[in-house]
Amino acid sequence: MVSPALAPDDVVKALSIEDSMAYLKSKHPDAVSDDEREGYSGVVVQASKLVEVARAIRDDLGFDYLSSATAVDYLGAGDHMEMVYHAYRTSGGGALVFKAQTERENPEIPSLVPVWRGADFQEREAWDLYGIKFPGHPNLRRILMWEGFHGHPMRKDWREAYYEEEQKPFDNRWPGGHVHRSEEKNVFGKNVTYPPDIDLNRLMDTSESEVYASLGLGVDVERILDKDGFETNELVVNMGPHHPSTHGVFRMVLTVDGETVTSLEPVMGYLHRNHEKIGERNTYLHNIPFTDRLDYISSMGNNHGYVLAVEQLMSLGRKYNPPTYRCEAIRVMMVELSRIVNHLWAIGFWLNDIGAFFTPVLYFIQERERILDFFEAVAGSRMMCNYMRFGGLFGDLPERIKSVSNLTNDRVRDYNTMQFLTEMVNERIPRTIDELEQLLTQNEILLERSIGVGILSADDAINYSAAGPLLRGSGVAYDVRRADPYSIYPELDFDVAVEQDGDMYARYRVRVTELRESVRILKQILPRLEATYGESIWADGKPGAYAPRVPFGEAYGRVENGKGELGYYVVSAGGRGGSSNPWRYHVRAPSFINLTPMGLMSSGYKVADIVGILGSIDIVLGETDR
């Protein structure tokens, strides 16, 4: 490659990551430079030229999929704010990482929403948690916290009410041998602090228009609500956060004209439990059980993504052994079992939403229980498995699958592990999928309800950064396991599920195909487990360090989880010989970003379709709000 800037379009679109970076530098010599910090990759783009460069990245270089956009606060390490973007090609390959920096006081970075609509919620999150303004953003309001909250909590100098120390483990958790509860140290006996200039007289406005004022609906609620009589049938309908069909504490505000939805605004943050702030105080190992609680349906998959990201960082250092083959095989098996659980759950609850209330889902939960029994026997917990470790696992598979206690209505479980798995993979799960298909796939009611509803086109799906079954249901065959392979997926034989229609039914079909593909993968894993029987799951035969020192740098580990692409952006900075706590710990949550096109997919459909469309996206609030 002599002069990348002069190459024809299709060649430029196939440039490697390094050549793409060279292309950008030659095209925008004064705005793009290499990121030369130790352990970092990608390019730094001057904020004023960001939109222009982003267009070049998308249109010239073909990185059409913006996976993640997140902020980092480098207080005391350069004293600047930074937005980090990871862009991918939907044809596959690695990330083009680009960054834009701004000062900490009055941070401002131009919005990339005009280039990638998928940046919408992520930029709102950066404004909410870091206070970075995005000129050009159509609706820059808080997304996880409420309007009026004091401060931007993820900034390194912002401290929560129960603040103790910057990093864990805390020096002395029990001074003098006494346990302290955080409540005792707070004046109010609660997890609260108030700014000194609090004005109590302005808080009590609970008028209807005030309730919707902070949402940026783009409609005049006052006008709609003020009309007397039956002159109009335009309405504002609030759904959630307490609603049986919002899959948790999710809220949607719809404006409807009769039965037809004219606009929809997702409102979230009702389960925002500060995963990232806590994660930056924790040590690296501390975070593994926290990742379980992101997408709590498929906790094994969450473990995997985080472990991959930290392993990427650790591999920069000298003392690092990659996991053994057996370890990788067990990981893949666990992740695929979680995917089966996830899709069974997703299909079951989607059917709840479109009217088959709680009958089909009982069949799927029954099968899920079987898999959870296996998780419980292996990892010790049904749901929060906390199973993977850096470079290994919590433990090898046990010889026998046993029940923790003898339940009164449960036969005592005691099976040979491999026998149990073989029966599950070869008989039980395929039988459940057959049953599922027999009941649903050609079911007239299901077809009527779901075909042609909630359509998302392929271009929109890519532009809105949709992921997982939502993206593949729109005809984009993009699966991280194939597009950017990790673990032992390259040697496994499976197909990427894809459907062309982009409606609810297409997403259902994608999930069913993925169930079958997961079974296909599991069938290949079983002989690998038998072949590696007796081998260690740790490279050097003993477990890794409790508090590993992780070398400087940044890493983005991503996996194809049940809900879509789950990414972890981890920055290690500070401390000699690496750090024991992440400086930045960000979760690219598929449930969160998949909601960006929710408004687009819903407008024009009937109110009764909305919950179905939401169910077909398949969100879980632990991950949406983090």
Add this chain to the structure above:
Amino acid sequence: MDLNLQELEKTEFPVPAELENNIAITSLSQLYNWGRRNSMWPMLFGLACCAIEMIATASSRFDFSRFGFEVMRATPRQADLMIVSGTVTKKMVVPIVRLYNQMPEPKYVLAMGACASGGGPFKEGYNVVSGIDKYLPVDVYVPGCPPTPQALLFGMIALQRKIDGQSIANGDDVPWYGIGPAEPTPVPVLGPDIIDPRQMDMIRRQAEAAAEDMAMVGQRELPSATQLVAAKVETAEDAGAAGAAISDDALSFVLPTGGNPWTEAEEIREKRRLRALARKAVRASRRAADAEEE
């Protein structure tokens, strides 16, 4: 305890011979409780991870309908039991309190899991409420993260036991057996941080202190049981005056000092310990004296 009809027929009251197998005699409390404990409908209301285990408990393998938790209702108006299943965030506690106020009495709250009981692993987070009991009265706490379905069932059975022990005669114990409607729990307000209307006075004082450049630092000892009872009586008296639940006495354990809160907490604990030891000694000597008299 379940109503055993066979037992109830054996009564001390005289029953005519022809009615012997047709009349059962029991107390009203027992009858009330029997009906209540066996038709306890939970609200279909999931917050976080625990909700998934709650659904598993409701589905066929564990099936809490067997114990009278027949069916989950999505509207609070038809629910008797609120299972707070997951992390309570500041943003969510406002609707939760509202839902609780909308539930008809008798109503019960079961805090499921570590988060709902006390904040759990996310306690330190800036948007997390340290347990739903900061806002609502909780009847049963179920530990676990998340509790297994078996643990949740155990908690529900514990709630039934608790109901068995309630009596119409004791209005303090069970407010809804008393006279008149209960006061609704004040709904928190989202300001710069979440505001409990019951603490409004205190926040005002803090703002005043801040205006005079005297920050209110120091710690607050968690009120002991007796203080809580006292506070309850006060709220009942001036129920009309919104947000004045915290009296001057209750405020007195806010120490406006600049000292080290850790050592101060230590001192307070030490004092308490000494007081407890003194009380113990007094009791012991009194017992000895009684024994001598006998």
